[in-house]
Amino acid sequence: MxxxxxxxxxxxxxxxxxxxxxxxxxxxxxxxxxxxxxxxxxxxxxxxxxxxxxxxxxxxxxxxxxxxxxxxxxxxxxxxxxxxxxxxxxxxxxxxxxxxxxxxxxxxxxxxxxxxxxxxxxxxxxxxxxAEPVDPLLRAVVASLEAGRSVTATADSVGLGARQLHRRSLTAFGYGPKTLARVLRLQRALGLARRGVPFAETAALAGFADQAHLARDVREMAGRPLGELVEK
Known part of the structure; x- marks a missing residue:
């Protein structure tokens, strides 16, 4: 900002x-x-x-x-x-x-x-x-995906099938769990990079396949390279 x-x-x-x-x-x-x-x-x-x-x-x-x-x-x-x-x-x-x-x-x-x-x-x-209290299951989904767990592991941990998790995620988060996981992974990477963690290490810690994968995802969702975002 x-x-x-x-x-x-x-x-x-x-x-x-x-x-x-x-x-x-x-x-x-x-x-x-x-x-x-x-x-x-x-x-x-x-x-x-x-x-x-x-x-x-x-x-x-x-x-x-x-x-x-x-x-x-x-x-x-x-x-x-x-x-x-x-x-x-x-x-x-x-x-x-x-x-x-x-x-x-x-x-x-x-x-x-x-x-x-x-x-x-x-x-x-x-x-x-x-309002009604937030369903603890939704908090558990976010916590699991924020920790870098897979969508399959997350669904298993909260006791939902893949379709149920997708439907609940659309209503609660606006998109399916795969997209939410991708967004949260982007935020993890930004947090690490802004603390001075080298980009290759950031990619590994945030859950990307490699630094090139990190660069592609950042460019696609943020519209600019990671280096420019870290400078802000």
């Missing part, structure tokens, strides 16, 4: 609150691409509340003052009442997902707040309080 991007841990477990840009400014000259991470974000910018779905490739955010709550994989669909696959690779106005009057009322409340990010976090906390 741009140098004006700031984030902090949310009071909602597993979520992150972030802000980019400043009130009244046009925003960064060129925002850095947001990379696939398996997450769904609730977004605010002046006069709008939106939902940013789980991505399969990088996208560039708009200019201006933005605030967001980023939910860890599998959390947001229960809070928003929308299957994750319906939001994949999209930025959707909340008014298109919820009754217009409710969306307008919430948008006006965040618009009027002295701290839109804090108001957005309060909205997320209220949604979480009204």
């Amino acid at each position: 741009s140098p004006e991007y700031v984030e902090r841990a949310s009071r909602l477990p597993g979520a992150v609150v972030w802000v980019q840009g400043a009130p009244g400014c046009a925003g960064p000259g060129e925002a850095t691409s947001v990379l696939p991470d398996g997450c769904i974000d609730l977004l605010w910018t002046a006069g709008r509340l939106l939902v940013s779905g789980p991505d399969t490739s990088a996208y560039r955010p708009g200019r201006g003052h933005w605030a967001g709550v980023r939910f860890s994989p599998g959390i947001a669909p229960a809070l928003l009442g929308i299957p994750a696959h319906e939001l994949r690779d999209q930025r959707v106005d909340l008014a298109c997902l919820w009754p217009g009057a409710r969306a307008r009322r919430l948008t006006e409340r965040v618009d009027a707040a002295a701290d839109p990010a804090a108001a957005l976090e309060e909205l997320a906390l209220r949604l979480a309080a009204d």
